[in-house]
Amino acid sequence: MTFITVASATLPSVPLDFQGNLRRILESIRVAKERGATLRTGPEVGQIADIVRAKLILSVGNPRLWMPRPSPWEVLAQILEDPTTKDMLVDVGMGVRHRNVRYNCRVLLTYKKIFFIRPKMSLANDGLYRETRHFTAWVKPRTVETYYLEQVIRDITGQKTVPIGDAVLSTLDTSVGCETCEELFTPLNPSTNMGLNGVEVIVNSSASHAELRKLNTRLSLIQNCTRKLGGIYIYANATGVDGEARMMYDGSSMILCNGKVMKQSSQFSLAPVEVITATIDIEEVRSYRSSISRNVQAAAQPEYPRIECDLCLSSPADEVLLSNTLQLSRPIELTILDPMEEIFRAEAAFLWQYLTRATAAGYFLALSGGLDSATVTLFVFGMAKVVLQFINSGDENALADLRRITGEPDLIVKTPQDIVKRLLHTCYMGTQHSGSHTRSRAKRLAESVGAYHSDVNIDDTITAHEGIVEQALNFKPRFKVEGGSWAENLAKQNIQARNRMVLAYYMAQLSTTARKMPRAGSSLLVLSSGNVDEALRGYLTKYDCSSADIAPLGSISKTDAKAFLAWAREKWDMPIITEFLEARPSAELLPLSAGEQDDESESEMGLTYDELSTFGVLRKVEKLGPWSCYLRLLVEWQNRPGFGPKEVATKVERFFRYYAMNRHKSTVLTPSVHMSAYNPDDNRHDLRPFLYVIDWPWQFNKIRNHASALVDRMAQRGEQTNGQKED
Missing domain, CATH: 3.40.50.620 (HUPs)
Incomplete structure (x- = not known):
């Protein structure tokens, strides 16, 4: 039996706070090592605060003109020099410019040595994310190139170059692969190919934002990924408010083995550093994989470039027994908060x-x-x-x-x-x-x-x-x-x-x-x-x-x-x-002689709040316009009392007219933490036009004509049905 202890660190990433981010990274490595971990990973977004730096580069050109020090490489140098990293495999994130192209990368290192740099291959570019504005995806599967290290790193490691690309790390006792955030959500995610190629440990460094009722979907996806494939999966998510104050990362990092959750960190923690560790028998992975339906596909899997690593990440049973810090981890139930x-x-x-x-x-x-x-x-x-x-x-x-x-x-x-x-x-x-x-x-x-x-x-x-x-x-x-x-x-x-x-x-x-x-x-x-x-x-x-x-x-x-x-x-x-x-809700802006206001009444607002939520989801999440919304709601609202085609048409027209008329207000909405999938804040999430023809003449005429024709058909069918009953 060979036992490996791994750690996942949940950290905030504070924009351009190089010193604070460095302190938190080193603290997480120290805590992981104290608990016996030999492998530590952390969240994606700028552990060395570089995604924000990349955004600033886009706006000012040469960052050295205004922010000469410290660069991310100088921060990385301090991690490499810290004795805490001895005998550990450490995974940190930073932006790397290779051949004048910027990549969002993972850097796998130990004390005074970098093993290789792994660029992200699928970038998030929907909803709140515009990652392609800042980075380019690595588009060469199973390919590595030579990266020439900066002088500050060469002085510490003695290395002139390291491999960069799509590869896996082979240690003396197992193998480790990287999957970064969005890559997990793609149909052909890298961890599947790596797992079929024999990689036993996958590290996923993420920055997945919080949304109400979203966590279960995310965690279930991660759980199912290892259930069908087998392996140890270390998922590290960021926590806290991002630099633009609209995204909240909620933590809930996890360590899984063969589809079972071994550890889970808390959600929405105020702690600046939270580390979870798990001790797992690698033989569990090998036994599980040999007994599930993966072996034919695994045998056909093309070879991955392998980077040799002289570290041994596991410990034999007797060392675990004699250790005061290690204890074999047992599966736990996922913790999902009530909304x-x-x-x-x-x-x-x-x-x-x-x-x-x-x-x-x-x-x-x-x-x-x-x-x-x-x-x-x-x-x-x-x-x-x-x-x-x-x-x-x-x-x-x-x-x-x-x-x-x-x-x-x-x-x-x-x-x-x-x-x-x-x-x-x-x-x-x-x-x-x-x-x-x-x-x-x-x-x-x-x-x-x-x-x-x-x-x-x-x-x-x-x-x-x-x-x-x-x-x-x-x-x-x-x-x-x-x-x-x-x-x-x-x-x-x-x-x-x-x-x-x-x-x-x-x-x-x-x-x-x-x-x-x-x-x-x-x-x-x-x-x-x-x-x-x-x-x-x-x-x-x-x-x-x-x-x-x-x-x-x-x-x-x-x-x-x-x-x-x-x-x-x-x-x-x-x-x-x-x-x-x-x-009764009221803004209290009218004289008492006008009667009591009711802000939630249909006569005041034109739509109920529940209806607004429905339209919000259809418009943003389902990406439906007026005509498509009308067709959807004809079916969804068919059992609502007093709601026929014309009533549905009226609601659809009313919503889209108000939406178009007031869309300009979205451009100055006060920043809010993003907790709703249909948030109309156009500064980050909703990039649709804000100047429309508010009467939507083509769409509304089509809706009205269809509703009138449908009412006539329904009336004819009712007459025929009544006639058949009389016969």
């Missing part, structure tokens, strides 16, 4: 990591007393709960970051409220149209989570702006209920909403100074409370409180927001949330 737990953990990590990197003094939120802003308030409260959990578990990084952000070097916290009162300023911005019930709900919710709360009236600023407009245009607008036009009615609502944004930023900049906080003079980050369905529909005022520094709710549906509030009410024992769930 509401996912939202809680993801938002906590997003808000905390954004705050710690931006070094702001906290957050500011316009708390309206409605459901959306209440949800964002609970996101911040959830962040405080997670931070407190890490502090109580002895995590020195979380406590140090909290003390740095608050400016209190000796701070001790005992409850989440102790954290929230230092980091969250909420404000109810009332007008003459506001109700006492919303004001009361906002105040009591702020008190329950511990936020510092203000209650202000903004009528004077609205009156001042209206006076300026009246003077300039010699015109005084009126609400519709007072005899004004629709345009006047909308303008009078929007001036209220936009004043709230101006006031939010003004108060966020002065809050710490006015309150004489330890970090007086430092600004707060402004939070918006818009959700993904309203952004998709364009049901928001441009540059009102939907515009802020970050939008925690911006990629979460209204349906999920309601479900999260109900979940938090029970989990966190917050009965006040019932009032928010049962209240």
Whole structure:
């Protein structure tokens, strides 16, 4: 029996933080070695922060003109020189320029020696990813070339060249192959060919972003990959917020053997370094493979170039028995979080990591007393709960970051409220149209989570702006209920909403100074409370409180927001949330004489939130236009009461008209962590046009004609059926 101990490191990749990324890489190697691992891998995206460097190169040309040091090779040199890497096979990621072409590569190394460089062969280029803008795929299967090393590496290793290309590493006791992120998701993934060629250990370095309800799909794919092929599979995923603050990597790294999960790291962890290890008998792989239906294909598999490695990664049984660190790993069940737990953990990590990197003094939120802003308030409260959990578990990084952000070097916290009162300023911005019930709900919710709360009236600023407009245009607008036009009615609502944004930023900049906080003079980050369905529909005022520094709710549906509030009410024992769930949603922008507004009514928004979610998935995920959506919904909605072809046609036309009319708003959406597959944020995810002919004349006419003809056919069929019954 020969036993191998392998390690997977879950790390954040902070753009251009060469020193911090290096420190975390070395720490993960040290932890892996302490636990007896002889093979360590880590996440893909710029472990040496080079994917961001590649983006910057595209915009400024020669990076040496503005960022001469440190280069990724100098960071790699420090890893090579570190004695921790002795007797270990270490896999790290970085961009490599070979023959004037940039590749996203894995570098397999040990102490003062590089074995080979393996470029990525399939690049992610859909959804959130534009990898082909920064790198080129290696397009020469089973081919290696000579890479001439930089002087800083030659001085350490004594090597002038190393192989680069599609190859595998042969150690003294086994063989190791690389598969990088997107390659796993391709039909002919490299690990299949490598496994058929006898490679027993596959390392997969990934940066797979989080999406609600996505984790099970990803982990099942990895699990099935080794179940049909056999072998040891080491999957390392990144964690934390990416440099553009729209992607969240959620961790959940894994070590598998023959389709069974041996170890899994946590999801949405705040820990800067998390390492999992597993000790596995390599003979299990050999026995498993010889007994499954792979051998004929394996015998026919073309040879891979093999790079010789003088390391022995395994240990005999007696050494394992005598070791104090090694213990044979046993299969475990996959841990898949409930979607509401996912939202809680993801938002906590997003808000905390954004705050710690931006070094702001906290957050500011316009708390309206409605459901959306209440949800964002609970996101911040959830962040405080997670931070407190890490502090109580002895995590020195979380406590140090909290003390740095608050400016209190000796701070001790005992409850989440102790954290929230230092980091969250909420404000109810009332007008003459506001109700006492919303004001009361906002105040009591702020008190329950511990936020510092203000209650202000903004009528004077609205009156001042209206006076300026009246003077300039010699015109005084009126609400519709007072005899004004629709345009006047909308303008009078929007001036209220936009004043709230101006006031939010003004108060966020002065809050710490006015309150004489330890970090007086430092600004707060402004939070918006818009959700993904309203952004998709364009049901928001441009540059009102939907515009802020970050939008925690911006990629979460209204349906999920309601479900999260109900979940938090029970989990966190917050009965006040019932009032928010049962209240009728209203922006409170119209006079009381106009009647009670209901923002979720069809007459107000034109579509329900559930319908918006359906259209969002069909438009983005299914990639359907108006005609295709209409045909799909004819079938999907055929059993909805009162929904015939014309009703479906009306809904489709209404959605696409609103979508086209308000698409320009997507270009200025506040950045949100990407948690929804149909997020309309066009800065990264949705690159469709934003200037359309809003009446879609060809498509809408086709839909109307088809719906009318279909109604006639259905009526004729009904008449025939009735006639047959009478006969």
